[in-house]
Amino acid sequence: MPAPKVPNEERLFSLVLALLSTENGLTKSEILSTVQGYRQRFVHSGDNANLERQFERDKDDIRELGVPLETIEPPEQAGNNQNLRYRIPRVDYELPDDIAFSAEESTLLGLAAMVWREGSLSEGSRRAIVKLRSLGIETAEPVLSYAPQVRVRDEAFEPLREAMDRRVLVNFEYLKPGEQTSTTRLVAPLALVQHQGRWHLYAKDPATDTFKTFLLRRMVSGIQRTKKTFDYPTDNATAQALAGLEEVWQSNVALLRVEPGTDAATRLGKRRGAVMHPDCRLEVNFTDLNIFADELASFGPEVVAISPPALRSAVIERLTRTVADHG
Amino acid sequence: MANKIPPLRAQDKLVFLLALVPYLMDRDRVSVAEAAKHFGVPEQQIREAVRLIAVSGIPGETATYQAGDLFDIAWDDFEDNDQIVLTQLVAIDDSPRFSAREASALIAGLQYLSSLPEHADREAIATLTSKLSRGASAAPTAVAVESSALDETLALIRESVAAGTQIEFDYRNSRGESERRRIDPLRVESVDADWYVRGWCHSREDVRTFRLDRISQPAMTTEAITHTAGDVNLPETLFDTSDEDIEVGIEVVPSAIGLLGDYVADDAPRVAARDRVRTTVRVPHFHGLKRLISGLPGVVTVVSPPEAREAVARWAQAGAEQYAEEQ
Incomplete structure (x- = not known):
């Protein structure tokens, strides 16, 4: 007679309960033979290879x-x-007692979660958010309803994030703007940051011991994870990357001429740090010349880039290319 | 907002169980309805979870899950009155910690939202971030999003919602025409670095979406609002679509489809054409289209109708001529 099927979540839940309750730990065979969801499938003095694989996945x-x-690992039986x-271990499992959230904080965290x-x-x-709700905090309704969103559409994002968690070096092909062929990079991924709506990887090149920033959308190959680990500190990596x-944004200043009363005049004029001169010349900072050139091209005749050359x-x-493509 | 909720995986169910137990422990008695509302889940999900918890526990001394090693609930209260009362507890004392990934998602989301008027107190964000880091079982992955550059418009919108009065502003649409508009703000939305307000537009007697960076001269009025977020059904997509929209055929480099965002409907046909993908976008007129296409030079080409190709070509040509004149 086949054993009744125990749902996956019941097996996982029972495993967590059993492992939380043991001081000295349980051996694999104790787990497989006694914990709900495994014990029903355990064969005494038989082959439990499937069940062992199940346990590996569950862990x-x-x-x-x-x-x-x-x-x-018991020292005497290494x-x-x-x-x-x-x-x-309970102390590493439980949220520390001194961590509590107010209703307002809970609302902010709800918004922060909605971003993704x-x-x-x-x-x-x-x-x-489910774990946050566990604390039983009531959430305050925000005055204004929000639906914020940050998109992660770069295929490189998830493999890079995983490599960061595992702290291993990655390989990828990178196409620098203006170049025809890509080059292979081998770097330690330290942080992923979105700046001006684009995702960037902040990384350390172990060959030169220098920090570099890459645009995810210029990674033209898949991300290859290597087995080489790194131990550079990453505590301040996001702050360093954004700084x-x-x-770069501070040091890149463009001088533009905008047509008054146009979309370009309104939107570019509202950029952070934009300085409008009386003669319709506008100073605007930018981070990436190619991305900014794309944006300026979209304004057609509403803006002219004066400098840098x-x-x-x-x-x-860009404008010439678009004309040619649509001629 | 009605997000698409994917079916719960065993892992998600486990998180829910581990979160629900401490919530129930903190309450002597709670109704299924209240717990469902608190967690934002269907009542049936609460009932199923409680039934599972009530028969779960640890193998115990005898390794046979004896009654004393299991959770228990007041069954009559549960079956007859839909009330949850835990009468016996096992293994779990407190809420679980966040995973490194969970904490990093919330921290990055908070940072992205740090310039919202809700976040006037910068120190509060730092405090919350540190609580999340300490409440995680491992160091959060280094992911960050630059804080959005938002001007006083958003603060004014929030003020108008709190006061229940309409707000008015100059708005320049993609045709380049500027007009004074008066709206009841309903929701503020964002996609990466772009922010929008959706509101009931009194000039159009309909729901409209406005880009914040196209708004100028905003001012509160004394006129009471007539619509609130609760009584207007906001479409899921940010862009207002209508049956009169024009279908435009485009060819796009596959990797650039994501850059077109919501312009390409999920159900739009996608046909491979040489190294490009042929698909369609729907637009109300060519004013927005010519800007969109000119901002993606070399990666998207309009193929039909001829008037759309011409509108794009003329726009880019007018832009290029500005430079020719200057020489």
Whole structure:
């Protein structure tokens, strides 16, 4: 008679409960023979290879949720896999007592989670909110209804994020603007930041020991994870990455001439730091010349790039290309 | 807002169970309806979870899941009155920590939203970020989004909603025409670095979407609002579509489809054509189209109708001529 099927969530839940309750840990065979969902399929003194594989997958699934499932190797029996013991230390599992959230904070966190309603971070933000609700805080209705969204449409994002979690070097083909062929890069990924609506990778090149920033959309190959690990600190990586991009933005100033009373005049004039001169000349900062040239081209005759010369010729080249493509 | 809710995976169900238990522990008695409302889930999901919790536990001394090793609930209250009362507890004392990924999603979302009027207190964001980091089971992945550059318009919109009065502003549409508009603000939305307000437009007697960076001279009025977010059904897509929209055939480099965002409907046909993909976008007129296409030089080409091709070519040509005149 086949054993009745125990739902996956019941097996996972029972495993977490069992491992939370043990001080010294349970061995794999103790788990498989006694925990709900495994014990029904356990064959005493038989082959449990399928069940063991199931246990391996379950461990990964549980750890992915932030549950600290530990492996203890008894010192006197080092090297013997069968004697490894598993447990979930309570102190690393439970949210520390001094962490509490107010109703207002809970509202802000709800909005922060909504930002990722599509793409690879949506699952994590949804689960975070379930855990937040666990604390029983009432959420204050915001005065104004919001639906903020940050999109993660670059295919490179998720593999890079995973490589960051594993702290391993990655390989990819990178096409620098203005170049015809890509070059292979090998870097330690430190942070992923969105600046001016574009995702960037902040990384360290181990060959030159220098920090570099790459645009995800210029990574023209898939991301290859290597087995080489790195241990550079990443505590301030996002701040450094954003500060670096801000510095580039500060140092790049374009001089434009905008047609008064146009979309270009309104929108470019509202940019952060934009300075409008009485003769319709507008000073605007930018980060990436090619991206900014695309934007300026979209305004057609409403704006003329005066300087820098490279920006000017980039815009002319774009407009000419569009005319040729639609001739 | 009605987000698409994907079916719950076993992992999500596990998170829900681990979150629900501490919530129930903190309450002597709670109705299924109240718990469902708190977690924002269907009542049936609460009932199923409670039934599972009530029969779960640890193998215990005997390794046979004896009654004393299981959770228990007041069954009569549950079956007859839809009330949840935990009468016996096992293993779980507190809410689980966030995973590194969950915490990083919320932290990056908070940072993106840090310039909203709700976040006037910068220190509050720093405090929340540090609580999330400490409440995570591992160091959060370094993901960040630059804070949006928002001007006083958003603060004014919020003020008008709080006061229940209409707001008015000059709005320049994509045709380049400027007009004074008066709206009841309903919701503020964003996509990456672009921000929008959706409102009931008294000039058009309909729901309209406005880009914040196209708004100028905003001012509160003393006129009471006539529509609120609760009584207007806001379409899911940000762009207002109508049956009179024109269908435009385009050829796009596959990797650039994402850049067209919501312009390409999910159900639009996609046919491979050499190294491009042939698909369609729907637009109310060519004014927005010519800007969109000119801003994506070399990656998107309009193929039909001829008038659309011509509108794009003329726009880019007019832009290019500005430079020719200057030489």
